[in-house]
Amino acid sequence: MNTERIIETKICKHCHINFDITDRDLEFYDKISPSFSWIKYNIPSPTLCSYCRHQRRLSFRNERYLYKWKSDLTWKDVISMYSPDKLIKFNEQSEWWSDKWNPLDYWLDFDFNEPFFYQFERLFKNIPHSSLLNASNENSEYSNYCSYLKNCYLLFDSSNCEHSHYWYNVWNSTYSLDSIVISSCENIYECIDCINCYNVFFSQNCNWCRDSYFLDNCRGCLNCIGCCNLSNKQYYIDNEFVWKEKYEQSLKKIKNNFIKHKEYYLNKVKNYPKKYAFLIQTENVYWNSMISSKNCYSCFDWIYFEDCKYCSNWSDMKDTYDCESVWIWSSLSYELNASMRADRVLFSFGCWGSNIIYSISSTWNNLFWCVGLHNNESYCILNKQYTK
Numbered sequence: 001m002n003t004e005r006i007i008e009t010k011i012c013k014h015c016h017i018n019f020d021i022t023d024r025d026l027e028f029y030d031k032i033s034p035s036f037s038w039i040k041y042n043i044p045s046p047t048l049c050s051y052c053r054h055q056r057r058l059s060f061r062n063e064r065y066l067y068k069w070k071s072d073l074t075w076k077d078v079i080s081m082y083s084p085d086k087l088i089k090f091n092e093q094s095e096w097w098s099d100k101w102n103p104l105d106y107w108l109d110f111d112f113n114e115p116f117f118y119q120f121e122r123l124f125k126n127i128p129h130s131s132l133l134n135a136s137n138e139n140s141e142y143s144n145y146c147s148y149l150k151n152c153y154l155l156f157d158s159s160n161c162e163h164s165h166y167w168y169n170v171w172n173s174t175y176s177l178d179s180i181v182i183s184s185c186e187n188i189y190e191c192i193d194c195i196n197c198y199n200v201f202f203s204q205n206c207n208w209c210r211d212s213y214f215l216d217n218c219r220g221c222l223n224c225i226g227c228c229n230l231s232n233k234q235y236y237i238d239n240e241f242v243w244k245e246k247y248e249q250s251l252k253k254i255k256n257n258f259i260k261h262k263e264y265y266l267n268k269v270k271n272y273p274k275k276y277a278f279l280i281q282t283e284n285v286y287w288n289s290m291i292s293s294k295n296c297y298s299c300f301d302w303i304y305f306e307d308c309k310y311c312s313n314w315s316d317m318k319d320t321y322d323c324e325s326v327w328i329w330s331s332l333s334y335e336l337n338a339s340m341r342a343d344r345v346l347f348s349f350g351c352w353g354s355n356i357i358y359s360i361s362s363t364w365n366n367l368f369w370c371v372g373l374h375n376n377e378s379y380c381i382l383n384k385q386y387t388k
Contacts, residue, residue, distance in 0.1 A: 012049035080131040107384035214265035226265035228272035
């Protein structure tokens with residue numbers, strides 16, 4: 001990535017800062033440009049800088065504000081990410097996925113005399129949407145952008161979790177509270193960027209730690225308090241070894257006046273030298289909070305990225321630019337939000353499948369300008385079925 005050559009410097013149309021287009025960027029845009037009837041339609045380089053593109057993607061999604069409102073199909077009360085003042089139809093999730101309605105019934109003929117976005121807006125407002133964006137959750141009604149949860153409350157952008165509350169971007173974890181960017185942890189509280197930890201509290205950037213408090217950038221630590229930049233240590237307080245008896249006495253004292261000691265240790269940990277970034281098993285990665293990734297620039301949060309730029313949240317992406325919360329074997333996608341198993345999906349939201357362009361909440365393959373298709377439809381434009 002450090003061998004990229006700047007081809008052009010542009011001025012962002014929104015914030016007016018300069019940003020560069022490199023030879024690698026142009027190769028990517030050419031690689032993902034779609035072809036129809038053997039004619040390639042080249043995707044141009046962006047007119048907004050990466051920061052403004054990121055803001056634009058985030059402005060379209062609402063995952064954390066939930067409302068009580070009525071389903072347009074059954075009029076029963078449901079929890080929804082759409083506020084009552086929005087002119088949007090929605091169904092409760094199970095209703096939306098059911099065969100009680102057919103998204104192909106809302107099709108439009110494409111009018112070449114009218115701008116595309118006006119037609120797409122009509123379809124978007126006319127068709128019902130899912131009240132929340134979840135999959136296979138159990139007893140976790142107040143969560144959003146989640147999958148495979150059980151007995152969870154107010155989790156967002158998370159997957160495979162049980163008996164946990166108040167999380168964001170958490171994966172494969174149980175019995176925990178108030179944490180963000182967590183993977184494979186149990187019994188943790190107020191933690192950030194932690195992996196494979198058990199019974200850890202008020203800690204950040206930790207891996208394989210256990211029964212510890214107030215840690216920062218520690219690996220394989222056990223029974224430690226107020227430590228920073230340690231690896232494979234046990235019975236340490238303030239980065240110094242203590243005997244087991246002294247550790248247990250100190251821990252008892254902390255628990256008797258927890259708020260006071262919490263403030264003391266968190267302030268003390270702040271003064272330790274910090275590593276420039278939280279990177280584990282990475283190669284040629286430029287940003288922060290990345291694990292097992294290679295050749296990535298301006299990516300963060302989190303694991304198994306390769307040859308990506310301007311991407312964040314979740315895992316398993318390759319050859320992808322400008323994506324948010326995309327995971328599970330996704331590749332060759334661009335300007336994509338809240339999607340999974342995406343291959344050659346462009347300018348879309350909440351989609352999974354392949355060869356999807358300008359679509360929302362649609363699944364399967366070969367879709368163009370579609371909304372709400374979820375019954376394995378293919379070769380559709382504006383929800384109208386066509387032959388291949």
